[in-house]
């Protein structure tokens with residue numbers, strides 16, 4: 001029995017430059033190998049990030065008996081095919097968000113892992129940040145009174161026209177890329193699934209993907225949510241929760257800098273309070289939860305079915321935006 005797991009990284013994705021050092025800092029994980037469609041790229045990436053082994057094909061990584069778990073940061077359209085191939089090779093997978101290209105595919109993924117008794121989780125890292133946990137605890141203890149409105153935003157500007165996010169064939173688009181966080185945080189904070197959703201979007205003339213989108217969600221308890229996501233709009237990534245007796249504002253809610261403390265702003269009964277949350281690396285915390293689950297044969301903190309439910313909301317939102325557009 002070891003007290004750590006050996007991770008294999010599927011591709012030389014950019015996000016790996018954040019996640020790999022975070023796993024390397026984790027108390028129960030080592031990054032053992034990376035695979036790319038090109039051996040040259042895998043070797044360069046391995047050298048850059050201090051990974052001991054590089055493979056020139058994804059399949060070779062999946063067949064390596066010394067790999068305990070796979071991190072899958074492929075483009076969205078490749079999440080399902082390669083996660084399922086990993087399951088067939090007997091490997092547990094931590095898969096990037098959103099789980100798949102649609103609900104049916106996400107469900108197939110979950111079943112592929114369930115059937116084999118393998119661990120599977122979606123990499124919504126912000127849920128592991130102590131800031132998110134604190135906001136949930138505040139709501140639970142009545143910090144906003146009866147919750148009524150949640151608003152969320154995640155917008156940023158893509159830097160390259162050949163970015164995977166602008167490629168429809170790779171399941172790009174702002175809703176899949178960043179709007180998924182807004183939907184996720186609303187589901188997390190309410191603990192409910194929306195019973196009605198609508199969206200309006202601007203689809204890129206060249207890209208065909210939703211480059212800008214606003215969405216509305218109605219929850220059974222009466223909470224209403226509104227959000228925006230975008231690939232060509234200045235950076236904003238936060239959320240606000242308002243209720244009958246208070247307001248919580250989280251300005252840095254999703255892409256939280258692991259090197260700096262963050263602030264929760266809270267208004268209640270005419271008083272304003274700032275709560276400082278010490279710096280934390282949510283990628284490390286997420287990887288540690290996954291590794292603990294694997295080492296102790298327990299489920300991950302957030303069940304993979306949550307990813308299917310998130311996907312279902314995204315599917316409905318995009319369908320209404322396409323109808324409207």
Ligand SMILES: NC(=O)c1ccc[n+]([C@@H]2O[C@H](COP(=O)([O-])OP(=O)(O)OC[C@H]3O[C@@H](n4cnc5c(N)ncnc54)[C@H](OP(=O)(O)O)[C@@H]3O)[C@@H](O)[C@H]2O)c1
Nearest residue numbers: 011012013014015036037041073074075076096097098164
């Ligand atoms: N949780 C977060 O904070 C976060 C942040 C950013 C992105 N993400 C997610 O991570 C995933 C990757 O995003 P990214 O920005 O890191 O993407 P990226 O830099 O474009 O990397 C994607 C990788 O996938 C591989 N790939 C396989 N088939 C491909 C194809 N047809 N076209 C392009 N690349 C292909 C490539 O690696 P090889 O050439 O080595 O095979 C490429 O480096 C997405 O699902 C995204 O939603 C998550």
